[in-house]
Amino acid sequence: MSGFGDFALSPLVLRSIGELGYETPSPVQAQAIPPVLDGRDVLAQAQTGTGKTAAFALPIIHRLAGRGNPPKGAGRRIRAVVMVPTRELAVQVCESFLKYAKFATLRIIAVYGGVNQALQVRALRHGVDVLVATPGRMVDLMEQGFINLEKVETLVLDEADMMFDMGFAPNLNFIMDRMPEKRQNLLFSATMPGPIEQLARKILKDPARIDTAPERTPLEIIDHRVSMVPREEKADALVAYLRSVELDRAIVFTRTKHGADRVARILAGAGFATEAIHGDKRQNIRHRALAAFKGGYVRVLVATDIAARGIDVSGVSHVVNHDMPLDAETYVHRVGRTGRAGASGAALSLCAPEERKLLLAVERLVGKRVPVLPYKGTGRPRGPVVETRRPFEESRLPGKGRSARARR
Ligand code: AMP
Numbered sequence: 001m002s003g004f005g006d007f008a009l010s011p012l013v014l015r016s017i018g019e020l021g022y023e024t025p026s027p028v029q030a031q032a033i034p035p036v037l038d039g040r041d042v043l044a045q046a047q048t049g050t051g052k053t054a055a056f057a058l059p060i061i062h063r064l065a066g067r068g069n070p071p072k073g074a075g076r077r078i079r080a081v082v083m084v085p086t087r088e089l090a091v092q093v094c095e096s097f098l099k100y101a102k103f104a105t106l107r108i109i110a111v112y113g114g115v116n117q118a119l120q121v122r123a124l125r126h127g128v129d130v131l132v133a134t135p136g137r138m139v140d141l142m143e144q145g146f147i148n149l150e151k152v153e154t155l156v157l158d159e160a161d162m163m164f165d166m167g168f169a170p171n172l173n174f175i176m177d178r179m180p181e182k183r184q185n186l187l188f189s190a191t192m193p194g195p196i197e198q199l200a201r202k203i204l205k206d207p208a209r210i211d212t213a214p215e216r217t218p219l220e221i222i223d224h225r226v227s228m229v230p231r232e233e234k235a236d237a238l239v240a241y242l243r244s245v246e247l248d249r250a251i252v253f254t255r256t257k258h259g260a261d262r263v264a265r266i267l268a269g270a271g272f273a274t275e276a277i278h279g280d281k282r283q284n285i286r287h288r289a290l291a292a293f294k295g296g297y298v299r300v301l302v303a304t305d306i307a308a309r310g311i312d313v314s315g316v317s318h319v320v321n322h323d324m325p326l327d328a329e330t331y332v333h334r335v336g337r338t339g340r341a342g343a344s345g346a347a348l349s350l351c352a353p354e355e356r357k358l359l360l361a362v363e364r365l366v367g368k369r370v371p372v373l374p375y376k377g378t379g380r381p382r383g384p385v386v387e388t389r390r391p392f393e394e395s396r397l398p399g400k401g402r403s404a405r406a407r408r
Helices: 011-020 027-037 052-065 087-100 118-125 135-143 160-165 169-177 194-203 231-244 257-269 283-294 328-335 353-366
Strands: 042-045 080-083 108-111 130-133 154-157 184-189 208-211 222-228 250-253 274-277 300-303 318-321 345-351
Touching (some): 011 087, 027 184, 042 052, 052 087, 052 130, 080 169, 087 108, 087 130, 108 118, 118 135, 135 169, 160 169, 160 194, 169 194, 184 194, 222 353, 231 257, 231 345, 257 274, 257 300, 274 283, 283 300, 328 353, 345 353
Parallel strands (some): 042 184, 042 208, 080 130, 108 130, 154 184, 250 300, 250 318, 318 345
């Protein structure tokens, strides 16, 4: 496959991706677009940042736009549904669809929780072709009679593993029970744990199987490091690390909302333009923080896992795990924020002695040891003492000299 022109995509789709500057299909696009165009079911293991949105959006737009103009207003029926786990992802997938469908006359909207439903209801009343939705809000709106799924032709389950982790399986069953049984199902998941395999067996008919993981996983192109840091020194270590690297944009992960706020305050105090996003923040504030981060006004985004899942920001140079993730798959999702679209990135995990078990779980999943970036401590055991040592050895920082052999 050399270019998008080799797919049987309509000119209006090719025009929009041409304008966006996409030249070569990514591996997931090369493998998924032909079967989706043929109307087949697809089971794809692909992570965010691999171009999977276009992999399902382009053929869906091609097929829907190729049927002439549907009736206007309420007579227009939802023909494609994309289920996603988080509001951020709903907004992002919807924005991508709108970009790809720039030259088609399709109505594409997103419905998600955390905001007043009135605008979403009004948009639904105007008629919709493609609906992007989070499961909770979708069920709410269906129960109120605002959404009719009788004419759905294609269902996409995006980030299916995350939807299961978040407990959305019953909502998804409710939703699928109200769609025509004869439809195309596309299931995308970063990982394929047992429940996802079972779901795939239940709903997919003779699916095209796509696994882009072995291609160039984020895990391979990212410089991963771990520093053993006592819990009480983590904030100091984080500040020291961010000061010592060539920082473009960084995402710092914390386990709790409270932790995100606290770390953001410390970073702001240390002079970094910082914002925190998590589930307790109002939706418009999260939007604004994300926009500022995308725009480069905010250099460090502190986030909890759920708030950050699926966020697509290019140019994230560093990911720091202030807290070790509770499971290894979350590690993969977190570090997948950097090293996108082939660019390399760096990921540092700050691991307290009591978190060692979690580090071992990560190493088991990744299949190798994570090299150590030696951390020597701040040299101030207690009280406001001047820094006496450099916390990180400069020569061992990614991009600053040869890397050290792992020692722990
Ligand atoms: P996704 O995995 O769908 O979130 O896409 C990741 C990023 O890659 C997005 O910013 C897309 O705009 C971009 N992208 C997707 N497909 C291509 C492509 N074929 N060429 C260049 N950029 C792409």
